[in-house]
Amino acid sequence: MAHPLLIxxxxxxRCASLLATIELGAYLDLVEKAYSEQGGLSGQRAPxxxxxxxxxxxxxxxxxxxxxxxxxxxxxxxxxVTLKRKLKSLKTSEELVMLLEKNGLDLSIIDGMxxxxxxxxxxxxxxxxxxxxxxxxxxxxxxxxxxxxxxxxTGQVPWDLKRQLDTLYRPIISEVQKQLPGVQIIGLxxxxxxxxxxxxxxxxxVELFLAFTSRSIDIDIKEKVAEEFIKIDLTEATSxxxxxxxxIRALDLMAKLDEQFDRIKQNSEGxxxxxxxxxxxxxxxxxxxxVVAVAELVLGAPGFDYDLISAKKNLEKIExxxxxLTKFIQKLDVPExxxxxxxxxxxxxxxxxxxxxxxxxxxxxxxxxxxxxxRSKEIMVxxxxxxxxxxx
Numbered sequence: 001m002a003h004p005l006l007i008x009x010x011x012x013x014r015c016a017s018l019l020a021t022i023e024l025g026a027y028l029d030l031v032e033k034a035y036s037e038q039g040g041l042s043g044q045r046a047p048x049x050x051x052x053x054x055x056x057x058x059x060x061x062x063x064x065x066x067x068x069x070x071x072x073x074x075x076x077x078x079x080x081v082t083l084k085r086k087l088k089s090l091k092t093s094e095e096l097v098m099l100l101e102k103n104g105l106d107l108s109i110i111d112g113m114x115x116x117x118x119x120x121x122x123x124x125x126x127x128x129x130x131x132x133x134x135x136x137x138x139x140x141x142x143x144x145x146x147x148x149x150x151x152x153x154t155g156q157v158p159w160d161l162k163r164q165l166d167t168l169y170r171p172i173i174s175e176v177q178k179q180l181p182g183v184q185i186i187g188l189x190x191x192x193x194x195x196x197x198x199x200x201x202x203x204x205x206v207e208l209f210l211a212f213t214s215r216s217i218d219i220d221i222k223e224k225v226a227e228e229f230i231k232i233d234l235t236e237a238t239s240x241x242x243x244x245x246x247x248i249r250a251l252d253l254m255a256k257l258d259e260q261f262d263r264i265k266q267n268s269e270g271x272x273x274x275x276x277x278x279x280x281x282x283x284x285x286x287x288x289x290x291v292v293a294v295a296e297l298v299l300g301a302p303g304f305d306y307d308l309i310s311a312k313k314n315l316e317k318i319e320x321x322x323x324x325l326t327k328f329i330q331k332l333d334v335p336e337x338x339x340x341x342x343x344x345x346x347x348x349x350x351x352x353x354x355x356x357x358x359x360x361x362x363x364x365x366x367x368x369x370x371x372x373x374x375r376s377k378e379i380m381v382x383x384x385x386x387x388x389x390x391x392x
Contacts, residue, residue, distance in 0.1 A: 005019070015138060018090070020135075060115070072133040073135070076107065076109075086099065182198060183251070198258060211291050212247045212250060213247070217285075250295070257326070258278070264341060285362040296370065324376065372385065
């Protein structure tokens with residue numbers, strides 16, 4: 001018996017929602033790869049292992065064996081316009097399964113990892129008599145799936161900043177690698193350290209995205225109100241195709257300055273925090289301070305609304321400033337450049353104890369880079385970044 005397919009168009013995210021009734025074995029085959037990669041979309045929880053959760057899942061497994069029907073599992077797929085059109089033209093769930101299998105598409109379990117685990121435990125994959133409901137979200141861009149995942153989970157799961165970080169890192173890293181081939185990303189499981197300018201850990205890149213999005217240097221904010229603001233900003237950011245490119249361009253500006261700073265090799269001795277130019281953006285406070293400085297200049301202070309048209313114009317202005325700075329720096333020989341960057345003053349300012357060290361350092365770098373970007377002409381005329389490190 002053929003099972004009819006119910007199709008709706010989500011005009012907000014340009015996704016197609018296909019509600020299907022699928023044979024359990026076929027479903028498990030389709031999502032096998034996604035399940036093994038904890039959903040296929042970063043941030044999806046792995047199968048729960050706590051004692052209480054296992055108890056609940058064991059109960060669900062037993063209910064399934066007794067014929068219980070569970071809410072639809074939500075699965076995402078990124079596909080081109082042509083294939084999406086084909087999916088929307090299908091009439092039955094069986095046709096949907098055949099098309100997905102034929103094209104070998106990578107699926108992501110957006111909502112339903114725990115139910116999938118229970119289904120795997122309750123039935124053998126060859127069980128042909130059990131059917132489940134599956135909602136397929138077909139999107140042209142992965143950002144639409146992330147947005148859908150955020151909306152699905154907000155209000156159901158307490159979304160802390162770590163979960164947001166875990167949720168976003170894979171598609172963001174993928175886009176950064178595609179747009180900035182000169183930037184090298186060190187993967188989450190890679191043990192090698194940053195050895196030169198332009199190399200950044202994947203977790204640092206997403207940390208920077210979160211800082212850029214929230215326009216806040218304190219990405220460990222605990223206050224509930226602040227978390228809610230970041231959640232709203234984050235959801236808005238992932239819903240817009242034009243926001244992520246702003247961050248990538250900001251990251252590109254950091255990489256350009258990073259490349260110049262790297263010309264200073266082992267300039268400072270002893271117990272100084274910043275021994276060479278590369279150390280500025282190797283540190284979390286330095287890189288966060290820079291992207292938040294750019295974010296404030298582009299988007300305005302945190303909590304204030306922004307419009308993308310103005311943001312693009314502001315970013316173009318900053319890009320011109322960095323280009324001018326880079327040209328100026330390139331004309332300096334190494335001794336002149338060492339004097340210009342003035343790591344000695346930077347280290348003196350970093351050594352000042354004021355409250356939490358991390359907060360002090362991030363604030364110092366943020367003020368420094370705002371000064372550098374707003375008063376670049378004066379800095380170049382004066383021939384030193386000393387005013388940046390000393391800015392209040």
